[in-house]
Amino acid sequence: MNKKSFASDNYAGIHPDILQAIIDANQGHSKAYGGDIYTHKAIDLFKKHFGENIDVYFTLTGTAANVLGLSSLLNPYQAIICAETAHINTDEAGAFEKYTGSKLITVKTDNGKITVDDIKNQLFAIGNQHKVQPKAISITQGTELGTLYTPEEIKKISNFAHANNLYLHMDGARLCNAAAALNVPLSVLTKDVGIDLLSFGGTKDGMMFGEAVIFFNNNLSKDFKYIRKQGMQLLSKMRFISAQFIALLSNDLWKKNAQHANSLAKFLKKEVEKIPEIKISREVQANAVFAYVDPKIIPLLQEKYSFYVWDEITSEVRWMTSFDTTKEDILEFVAFIKETIAEAF
Amino acid sequence: MNKKSFASDNYAGIHPDILQAIIDANQGHSKAYGGDIYTHKAIDLFKKHFGENIDVYFTLTGTAANVLGLSSLLNPYQAIICAETAHINTDEAGAFEKYTGSKLITVKTDNGKITVDDIKNQLFAIGNQHKVQPKAISITQGTELGTLYTPEEIKKISNFAHANNLYLHMDGARLCNAAAALNVPLSVLTKDVGIDLLSFGGTKDGMMFGEAVIFFNNNLSKDFKYIRKQGMQLLSKMRFISAQFIALLSNDLWKKNAQHANSLAKFLKKEVEKIPEIKISREVQANAVFAYVDPKIIPLLQEKYSFYVWDEITSEVRWMTSFDTTKEDILEFVAFIKETIAEAF
Amino acid sequence: MNKKSFASDNYAGIHPDILQAIIDANQGHSKAYGGDIYTHKAIDLFKKHFGENIDVYFTLTGTAANVLGLSSLLNPYQAIICAETAHINTDEAGAFEKYTGSKLITVKTDNGKITVDDIKNQLFAIGNQHKVQPKAISITQGTELGTLYTPEEIKKISNFAHANNLYLHMDGARLCNAAAALNVPLSVLTKDVGIDLLSFGGTKDGMMFGEAVIFFNNNLSKDFKYIRKQGMQLLSKMRFISAQFIALLSNDLWKKNAQHANSLAKFLKKEVEKIPEIKISREVQANAVFAYVDPKIIPLLQEKYSFYVWDEITSEVRWMTSFDTTKEDILEFVAFIKETIAEAF
Amino acid sequence: MNKKSFASDNYAGIHPDILQAIIDANQGHSKAYGGDIYTHKAIDLFKKHFGENIDVYFTLTGTAANVLGLSSLLNPYQAIICAETAHINTDEAGAFEKYTGSKLITVKTDNGKITVDDIKNQLFAIGNQHKVQPKAISITQGTELGTLYTPEEIKKISNFAHANNLYLHMDGARLCNAAAALNVPLSVLTKDVGIDLLSFGGTKDGMMFGEAVIFFNNNLSKDFKYIRKQGMQLLSKMRFISAQFIALLSNDLWKKNAQHANSLAKFLKKEVEKIPEIKISREVQANAVFAYVDPKIIPLLQEKYSFYVWDEITSEVRWMTSFDTTKEDILEFVAFIKETIAEAF
Secondary structure (H helix, E strand, C coil), rough: CCCCCCCCCCCCCCCHHHHHHHHHHHHCCCCCCCCCHHHHHHHHHHHHHHHHCCCEEECCCHHHHHHEEEEEHCCCCEEEEEECCCCHCCCCCCCHHHHHHHHEECCCCCCCCCCHHHCCCCCCCCCCCCCCEEEEEEEEEECCCCCCCCHHHHHHHHHHHHCCCCCCEECCCHHHHHHHHHHHCCHCCCCCCCCCCEEEEEHHCCCCCEEEEEEEEHHHHHHHHHHHCCCCCCCCCCCHHHHHHHHHHCHHHHHHHHHHHHHHHHHHHHHCCCCCCCCCCCCEEEEEEEEECCCCHHHHCCCCCCEEECCCCCCCCEEECCCCCCCHHHHHHHHHHHHHHHHCC | CCCCCCCCCCCCCCEEEEEEEHHHHHHHCCCCCCCCCCCHHHHHHHHHHHHCCEEEEECHHHHHHHHHHHHCCCCCCCEEECCCCCCCCCCCCCCHHHHHEEEEEEEEECCCCCCHHHHHHCCCCCCCCCCCCCCEEEEECCCCCCCCCCHHHHHHHHHHHHHHCCCEEECCCCHHHHHHHCCCHHHHEEEECCCCCEECHHHHHHHCCCCCEECCCHHHHHHHHHHHHHHHCCCCHHHHHHHHHHHHHHCCCHHHHHHHHHHHHHHHHHHHCCCCEECCCCCCCCEEEEEEEECCCCHHHHHHHHHEEECCCCCEEECCCCCCCCHHHHHHHHHHHHHHHHHHH | CCCCCCCCCCCCCHHHHHHHHHHHCCCCCCCCCCCCCHHHHHHHHHHHHHHHCCCCECCCCHHHHHHHHHHHCCCCEEEEEEEEHHHHHHHHHHHHHHHHHCEEECCCCCCCCHHHHHHHCCCCCCCCCCEEEEEEEECCCCCCCCCCCCCHHHHHHHHHHHCCEEEEEEEECCCHHHHHHHHCCCCHCCCHHHHHHEEEECHHHCCCCEEEEEECCCCHHHCCCHHHHHHHCCCCCCCCHHHHHHHHCCCHHHHHHHHHHHHHHHHHHHHHHCCCCEEEEECCCCCCCEECHHHHHHHHHHHCCCCEEECCCCCCCEEEECCCCCCCHHHHHHHHHHHHHHHHH | CCEEEEEECCCCCCCCCHHHHHHHHHHCCCCCCCCCHHHHHHHHHHHHHHCCEEEEEECCCCCHHCCCCCCCCCCEEEEEEEEEECHHHHHHCHHHHHHCCCCCEEECCCCCCHHHHHHHCCCCCCCCCCCCEEEEEEECCCCCCCCCHHHHHHHHHHHHHCCCCCCCEECCCHHHHHHHCCCCHHHCCCHCCCCCCEEEEEEHHHCCCEEEEEEEEHHHHHHHHHHHHHCCCCCCCCHHHHHHHHHCCCCHHHHHHHHHHHHHHHHHHHHCCCCCCECEEEEEEEEEEEECCCCCCHHHHCCCCCCCEEEEECCCEEECCCCCCHHHHHHHHHHHHHHHHHHHH
C-alpha cells in the first residue's frame, strides 16, 4: 500500500515508542499468563489513570473485551440496551449473542448517542417471564459516528442506570480520542461518571494489539480470570501486551497520539469543506470524518485510497485519521479528490 | 526473573529473527484484517510446507485455534474423542464445551497417545438419540506427556477415522518439536497421514503469539472467516502475526528452534539421570522432561526455578526446555538440584 | 376463573375429542420416545395433510418447535430475518439467541407481515466477515397481529428466499386458524408455496400440549432427533402427544376448532363495533381482535376478564377467541364492556 | 405391544387417578403459564412434602429439570462433579454441555454412588485459571444402577459440599422409588440432609409427563422463571401438569406406585435367581434388576420383551418394573426366560 489509508485507524502500524517497549521487554524468561513484572507495572499505570479500586484484565481484541466483559455482567436471559449503531451490534459478527446467549435491545439514534429516554422505553418488560430482562446499558465513547458524550451526558445515563438496577458499560475502543478531544483525563469520562465496566482500546491509538477490560465495580470482576481463559483470550506471553500499555499510558502517549489523529480529522474536514461537490455529513468531534460523496466518485477514489462506504443508500463515506496521518497525507488525498471530481464531471 | 524457567516454553520471549520481522513489517499502512501482503506471503509459505490445497487462518491463542477449528467440524450434539490428558480437556478452562456446546469423550492412556482400539470402544452409541454422536478425534502432537506419534500411528488413526465418518484433528501446539525430533517435514505428520484439521502453534517455538488453523479438507473451511470473527479472534493489524510466521517458516527457523529445545531436553535428562534421588518418569522424545522428585525437594527447587508439578500424588514434575535454553542453564539447574538435595537429606 | 378469558387461546382447556384420545391411548405399555404405534399413525396423518416427503418431530412447547427447528437451519454466525413483532423475537425470553447463539435481524412492519423488499434490505452484508450472515427468513402465519399471508404472498417470499440461498420457516402456532380463515388445506399454505420448515401448533387449537416440527426439505432433518433430545424436548411417553395429534388431524377437527374461534372473533368484532367508545384497530382475519380502549376502562374490564394490553402507549388491547368460546360468552363480555363504560363516563 | 415391557418405567402409561385428575381439571378457562389454581395447589402440596421454604417450578422433561436447574447454580467456567454413570452424563445427548456451556467432571464408581473421597480428588484445580472450577455435585437417587443412598450418606456429601462452597443437586427422577424403598418421607432424603436443588420426577412414577425443579435455597431460584421460559419449558396450559402432581402427592399415591414397582422388582429378582443360567449382577434396592444373561439368549428374549442391554461387554441387562407391573407379568416373563434358555442350550 503506497498511500496512507483513511479506512480505519487500525490500518496504521505500531507507534515507535510502543514497538521499542516490546523490544525492551524481550529479555530472558518471564512468568507466563500475566505473572510477570510488566503486567504488574501496566496494571499500576491503569490504576493511576482510572483509580486505585479498579480491576484490569488484558485481552487480545476489542470484540473480546466487549463480549467477555459484558458476559460478566449478565445471564443469558438478560439483555443489553445499546444504540443500533453500536459496534457490538453491527460489526462483531454476532459474537455477543454467540458467547453470552443474550439479546441486544437496540435503539435508533441520530448520532450514535443514546439517552435516558431511549432507555426508559425499553424497560416495560421487567418482571415479565416471556421477555428478556434488561441488565446493562452499553455506550460507545467516541461513538461509531464520530460523536462524543460529554461527562454530564454519561453521568445522566449512569444515574438512571443505577437507579434502575442496570449496569453501565462503555465500549472505549476510541476512548483516548474522546478524552483528548474533550481535553479531560481518562477518569473523567469513566470512573467519575459512574461507568461500571470499560473496554479500553489500545490498538486504534498506536498499539500492535491489546485491549483492557476495566472493572470499576469489584464485585463484577471476581471470576473474570476464568472468563478470559475460557473465552480464549489469555495470552501466554502476556508481557508483550503489558509492555505496550506501559508505553501508551506513560508520558501522555495515549493523549498525544489521539490528539494528533483528532486534529488531522479536523484538518481533513476543513480541506474537504472547500470542495463544493462534497458535503460533510456529521459533526467532526474525534478522528472520523463523514461525508456525502457522489456514488460515481467513490470507486475512483478507492482505486488509490482505502475507506469505507458507511451508507450505500445515502452515499455517505467515512474517513478515519490515525496517530501517523500527516498534513501531507491529507493534502495529497484532498488534491486527489479534487482531481478525480474534475475529471469525472 | 533471574533464572531461565523450566515451567513452559511460553516463559521464553521472542526469537530475535521473529522480532526483527515484526520491526520490518512496521512500515506505513496496511489493509487490516488480513488483506495485507504479509498475510498473503505467510499463507504461501504455509502452502509450501503443508501443501497447496490447504486453507489457513491465523488466530491469537492456541486455545482459540483448537476450539474454533473444532467448532467448524461438529454440531453441538456431536462429540470429540480425545485423550484424557488432552490440552482441550484439561487446560482450556472448558473453552471447548462453552464455545461448541459439545462434549469431549475422553479415553485414558498411559502416555498421552490414543489408539484405534481406544476409539473403537467409544463408537457404541452411534445412532442412539440419547447419546452424543462422535464426529471427530483429536490427537496432540507432541503430546502433553512429551511423547510423539509416528507417522504410521497417525495414519492408522486417520484411516480408521475416515472409514467411520470421523474427522481427525491434530493439536500441533508443539508440532515443530515433533517434526524436528522425528526429523521429518511438517507435511509428513499432517497432510501425508490424513489429518483433516491442524492447530499449528507458533508461540511455543519462538513467536510472540500467533497460531494457525489449517484445513486440509476445504469443505470444512468455507465459513471459517465468520467463525474466527464471531470467535473474537480476528486481529485487525494481522500483518504482525503474519510477519512472525514468515520468519518462523523461512530458513528452517521452525526446525532449528525446535531441535534446540529438544536437544536441551535430552541433555537435561542425561544430567538428571546422574542424580540417584531423582527418577526420570517418561520417555523424553521432544522438549519435556518428566521426573519423580521427592515432595520435600520440590518447593525448595521452586524458590529459584519455575516449573509445574504434574501429579501431586506421584510427586511427578515437568521441566520444559525452549529455543533459548542453554547448556549453562541446564548445568546450573542440575547443580542447584544436587545442592538442594544434599542440604535436604 | 368464572368467566371465559379473552387473553389467549391457551387459556382454554382440552377439546373433548382430544382428551378422549388421550384416555384411549392409556392402554398397557408402549415403546417410549416415539417408537409406539400412535406416533407412527400421527406421522402418517401429518403426511396426508402436508405431503409424503416430510419429516415430522413432536416437541412439547411452541418456543421449542421454533427454536430447535431454526437451530437445524443455521450456524451461530448466521442469522434469521423476521418481523419485529415475531413471537421468536418478542415472547420467547431470548430462547432463540440462547440456544442457537445466532442473531435475529428484525424488520419493522405495519401489520406483522414482511415483504420481499423488507428482506432485500437486509442482505447487504453477505460475504462480510464482520457481519452475521442471513440464512433464513421466518414468517408467522397467522401473524401476531391477527393478520394472514395469502398463499401468493408466501410464494413470493419463498421464491426470493430460495433464489438467495435462504430457507423459509413458518411459525404456525396458529396455522390452523389461518388455513381455516382462508378456507384452504394446510398444504396450500406450506408445502405448495415453498416453506422449508414449519412449526405446527396444536396447543392453541384445542390440544393439551404438543407442537410439530415439520421439514419439507429432508436434508435439513437428518440429525433432528439428536437436536430434539439435546434440546430437552424428547417426551418419553410420546404416545400421549401423538394420540392428540391423531384426534386433531382426523375428522377435520383442526379446521372445525379454528373456524369456530375465527367466527367468534368476527362476531366479537361486529358486536364491539357497535360501541362508539371503542375502535377496532386492525383487520380481523383470524381469531384475534385488536382495539383501542380508553386506558381508564381497561383495568375495570380486567377485573372480570383476562386479556392483554398490546401497546400501553396507544392503549391498544388484544382479545383472543378459542375453540370453546361461545356467542353467549361474547355477548356477556360485550354487555360488561358497555356497562363498564356507562358507569365510567 | 402385547407384553408388559421391562425396558423402562416410562413404557408404562398414566395411573388412573392421575388421568382422572387431568379430566377433572379440564373445566373452562384457566390463566396460562402457571397462574391457575391447580398450580397453586400443587405447589402447596410440594411444600407439605418438602418444607415451606422451597421454590418449585414445573418442567416437561427430566432432562430439562436437570439441565435448567443446574444452569441456575453455575456459570459456564464452573463445573459439576457427578458419577460417570449419571443420567446427565450418559443419556441426555449432551444437553448439559449445550445448555450450560459447562463441563461435567465425572468419577468412576462401582455402584453409581459417589463418595466424599471421590469428590475431594476433583478439587485440586480450584483457583487455577486454566481449569474449570467445581461448583456443584450432582447425585442420582435412586441411582442409574438401581442402588440407593442412605440419608446419612447424602448428609456426609452435603456437609462436605457446603464446607467447600459447593452446591448439592439430586437427580430425583426416581426419588419416589428411593423414599418408598427406604420407607422415609421425601423430605428425609432431601431437605433434611442438605440438598440444595432437586429434580423431582413424576413421569416414572405414573404421570403422563411432568417434573419439578425444587430449590431448597431461595437465593438460587430468584430468576428461574426466566430460565425456564428461555429454556423452552414453560407450558402454557400448566394446569394439566399441576393436576397430575396434585394426584401424585395426595393419598400417598407417589409412595404406593413406587412401593408396588419396587416390590415387583424384588419379586422378579427372587424368581430369576431360581434360573441357574442367569446371575443377578447388582443389589436390587429399588425397581431395577440387573443381571448377566448369555448373549445368545438376549435377542431371543427381546423378540417378546423390550429391555436394555446395559453393558455389551459383560452381557449385563437391565429390567425395570413400574407401577402397573403385575405378578402375572413377572411369572409370564420368567417362564419365557426359562423356556427360551431350555430351547437354546
